[in-house]
Amino acid sequence: MTMPRNSEALIAELVGGLEPVKPLRFGAGMALALGSATVATLIVIARFGLRPDLAAGVVNPMHLVSTGLYLGLALAATVTVVVMSRPQVGSDHSGWRWAAGMAGLLPLAGVIVGLSRGGQAALAQGMDHGTDCFVIGGAASLLVFAMLVLWLRRGAPTAPDRAGLVAGVAAGAFGTFAFSLHCPDNDIVHIGIWHSTVVLAMAGLGRIMVPRLIRW
Amino acid sequence: MRADEASLARLMALSQHGDKQAYAALLEACQRWLRGYYSRRIAPSHLDDLVQETLIALHTKRASWDPSRPFLPWLAAIARYRWVDHLRRLYRADEHELREELIGTDDEPAVAARISLDRLLGLLPPAQERAIALVKIEGLSIAEASAATGQSEALVKVNIHRGLKKLAHMIEKE
Numbered sequence: 001m002t003m004p005r006n007s008e009a010l011i012a013e014l015v016g017g018l019e020p021v022k023p024l025r026f027g028a029g030m031a032l033a034l035g036s037a038t039v040a041t042l043i044v045i046a047r048f049g050l051r052p053d054l055a056a057g058v059v060n061p062m063h064l065v066s067t068g069l070y071l072g073l074a075l076a077a078t079v080t081v082v083v084m085s086r087p088q089v090g091s092d093h094s095g096w097r098w099a100a101g102m103a104g105l106l107p108l109a110g111v112i113v114g115l116s117r118g119g120q121a122a123l124a125q126g127m128d129h130g131t132d133c134f135v136i137g138g139a140a141s142l143l144v145f146a147m148l149v150l151w152l153r154r155g156a157p158t159a160p161d162r163a164g165l166v167a168g169v170a171a172g173a174f175g176t177f178a179f180s181l182h183c184p185d186n187d188i189v190h191i192g193i194w195h196s197t198v199v200l201a202m203a204g205l206g207r208i209m210v211p212r213l214i215r216w
Numbered sequence: 217m218r219a220d221e222a223s224l225a226r227l228m229a230l231s232q233h234g235d236k237q238a239y240a241a242l243l244e245a246c247q248r249w250l251r252g253y254y255s256r257r258i259a260p261s262h263l264d265d266l267v268q269e270t271l272i273a274l275h276t277k278r279a280s281w282d283p284s285r286p287f288l289p290w291l292a293a294i295a296r297y298r299w300v301d302h303l304r305r306l307y308r309a310d311e312h313e314l315r316e317e318l319i320g321t322d323d324e325p326a327v328a329a330r331i332s333l334d335r336l337l338g339l340l341p342p343a344q345e346r347a348i349a350l351v352k353i354e355g356l357s358i359a360e361a362s363a364a365t366g367q368s369e370a371l372v373k374v375n376i377h378r379g380l381k382k383l384a385h386m387i388e389k390e
Contacts, residue, residue, distance in 0.1 A: 010268050011243045014275045019233035021279040086280050087293035089331040091388045156277035158297040158387035216273055216297070 007092035029082035029151050034171065036147040037074065040140045041178040048136070048182040066106055066191045067180040070173045073103040073199070081148050084163045085155025093159075094167055103173070103199075110192015117189070126185070130194035133183055137198035141175025145202060149213055160211040166204025171201035219249040225287040231279060231304065243271055246291060253295055257333040259355050270298045292331035296387045299333060303352045304380050330390045339386055344379030346371045352380075 054058055076099035084093055148167040157163035168174045185191065224245060230238035250267045258266055273294050281290045329335055337345050343365070350361040351372065362369045 005266065007247055007271075010271060011247065012242065014243060014271065015236050015240045017275070018231065018234060018236050021232050023232055023282050024280050025282060037224045047283060086282055086285075087290060087297070087388055088285060088290040089296065089388050090390045091293075093388070108336050154279060156273075156280040156294060156297075158293055160384050162385065216276065216301075 007010045015150065024086055024151075024155050026082055026086070029085060030078065032147050032151055033078045033082070033144060033174075036143045037174040037178070040143045041181065044136070044140050044178040045183055048179075050181055051184045053184070054181065060186050062186045062188065062191070063180070066188075066195070067177060069103045069106060070177045070180065070195065070199070073099045074170050074173035074177055075099075077166050077173060078148070081152065081163060081167045081170055084157045084159070084166065084199060086150050087156050087158045093162065093166075096169065100169065103196075106188070106192040107196040108192070110189045110196070112188040114193070126187075126190055129185065129191060133179060133185075133190070133194045134197050134201075136182075137179040137195065138172070138201060139175070140178040141171040141173075141198065141202050144174045145171035145206065149206075152210065153214060156216070157214060160214040161207055163214070164206040164208070164210025165203050166206070167210060168203040169199055171206070172202030175202065221286060221302055224249075224291075225283070228278070228287050229283045230264060232281070232283065243274075246274060247271060248250065249288075249291070250295060253292070253333065254299065257337075258299065258302070259353065262306075262324045266302050269302070270295050273298055277297045289331050289368060293388050296333065298359050300380065300383045300387065303348065304384070306352055329366075335390065336386060337385065339389055340379050340382060344375040344382070348383075349373035351376055362370055 029152060049055070051063070053063075073096070077096040080093055080096040083091055083095075145167065150162075152163055152167060176195045179198075180191075180195065183195075224242065226243070227238045231242050247267055250270050251263065254263055254266055272300035274291065277294060281287065284357045317360055337349065340348070347361060347367065350364060351358060356364065358369050358372050361367075361372045365372065367375065
């Protein structure tokens with residue numbers, strides 16, 4: 001088969017512009033995300049302090065379980081984002097969904113308990129504190145989000161909208177995890193609603209923003 | 217040179233280090249491989265464009281291949297992404313080609329069936345697969361596709377739209 005002239009010219013041009021590149025390793029992507037999550041967590045603790053009980057070496061079961069679920073979701077979603085940045089026919093991108101299903105128990109339980117306590121009035125209680133958690137948790141997720149977006153831009157996600165959604169979930173879950181180390185509230189209604197809202201909001205942001213930022 | 221997995225992976229690894237000679241050989245081999253990969257899955261008049269767009273994507277995204285992983289499934293993912301994107305752009309431009317004689321190729325691409333375009337298309341429900349194959353690949357008009365399939369014209373359009381959307385989310389599926 002003969003090559004059309006313009007393909008030859010294109011190949012010559014691409015060869016002329018070849019620069020060495022550093023391949024995107026799985027470990028490097030994970031290290032970038034975990035490193036930025038650690039920095040964000042340390043900043044939150046330095047700025048707002050640890051929960052009093054944690055600082056005193058006491059643990060609360062509700063706090064432990066909910067914080068663990070968000071951390072699990074953050075890790076699973078991060079793995080999926082890094083997998084998505086390195087395309088390959090045969091790759092599976094669904095792992096994070098199981099973790100999301102498990103963490104989804106928190107908002108579900110929050111709503112059920114809130115309704116059982118008397119509906120909207122109970123849900124509206126603690127609105128100010130909830131808004132603080134939402135805003136600071138959201139801010140704490142921005143560093144991880146930025147790093148994941150940078151990583152995805154270097155990579156080649158074949159479904160940029162999904163990659164953006166999962167990057168948002170990862171960043172939001174890390175942000176909520178970080179702020180959970182400060183937030184002293186052990187109420188499932190507060191945790192289920194306000195802490196999960198950070199994850200949902202970041203997922204929406206990622207879904208909308210990331211496809212615009214990925215260049216193929 | 218032959219476009220087999222081992223040689224392509226070796227050339228790509230050298231290319232990532234900046235070896236221009238290896239890169240020239242790689243691009244030429246990939247160009248031939250892509251022609252086989254896309255053959256009969258794109259209107260012949262679009263083949264050159266699509267192959268070149270894919271080579272550019274390979275170039276731009278060459279860091280996303282990890283030398284510890286196989287090369288062809290990576291290239292196939294890039295190629296499928298470009299292909300679906302190409303079909304979608306055709307749809308938006310609402311440009312329907314006249315049916316052309318499709319070039320028959322004797323040399324079936326030596327590629328595992330699991331990374332092929334047929335495999336990807338086969339993941340769609342049959343009605344969507346058929347609508348896309350007739351209109352987007354063979355270049356029939358909506359009316360002709362409607363007559364050929366017995367689907368109403370509106371249904372052909374809906375099936376194309378839904379099918380392409382689905383394809384865009386299944387690029388890496390086997």
